[in-house]
Amino acid sequence: MVTTVITGVALPFIGTSLGSAAVFFMKKHRSLALTDCLSGFAGGVMLAASVWSLLIPSLEEGEALGRFSFLPSATGFFIGIIFMLFCESVADRLYKEKIGSEFKSRVITAFAVTVHNFPEGLAVGLIYASLLSDSSPVAVAGALSLSLGIAIQNIPEGAVVSLPLYSNRWGKMKAFLYGVLSGAVEPVAAVTAVLFARFFSPLMAYLLSFAAGSMIFVVMEELSEDMRGRNGRGILFFALGFTVMMSLDVALR
Secondary structure: OHHHHHHHHHHHHHHHHHHHHHHHHOOOOOOHHHHHHHHHHHHHHHHHHHHHHHHHHHHHHOHHHHHHOHHHHHHHHHHHHHHHHHHHHHHHHHHOOOOOHHHHHHHHHHHHHHHHHHHHHHHHHHHHHHHHOOOOOOOHHHHHHHHHHHHHHHHHHHHHHHHHHHHHOOOHHHHHHHHHHHHHHHHHHHHHHHHOHHHHHHHHHHHHHHHHHHHHHHHHHHHHHHHHOOOOHHHHHHHHHHHHHHHHHHHOO
């Protein structure tokens, strides 16, 4: 059982690392067309992940409140937006002269993906904490299925972090390592959830919607101009990214 738990906790992190490795197949100088496509794809991935991976599960977590089941989700969502506004304000003050606005937006995108990974790690940890309990209705296959599903979803998310960082300023290895680090929060959160399941379980609705607010902020504030692109390329790849992520989220549930 210990081996099963370790495997399940590690799978999402492996998925992010595989996606981050995409940077090793990219050229240093990208064309404007490729930049449009990647920005649009990133926006679609993040928006779909916000809805299917975060907001919908958040609403389901709050169903016990009946007609007020939306309150935890709405609260967490707006706290996530406000939190990202605060982070952007701090970034503007700290890096106004040190980095360009485009690079700053990529860093904020990477930060938002990292924030989004935390409640996913908690979800994995909670299901394995349930699996380890004597009265658990959760099957081993079901727990591994959740871990594998999140791992597959994390592949494009790892690429969303590493590719833009490499294209702006950093080398391939540094961009890859930051992409990997964005996923490292998941096993940390999962282990924390296993150890403190009773504390985190009641907060999942808030945590999931908080991450959704952070992700959607980035789509609106940091990627919206980039994804428009030239000749509609960004919009087309936004639709592609959204469709891919939506399909993965639904098919792997």
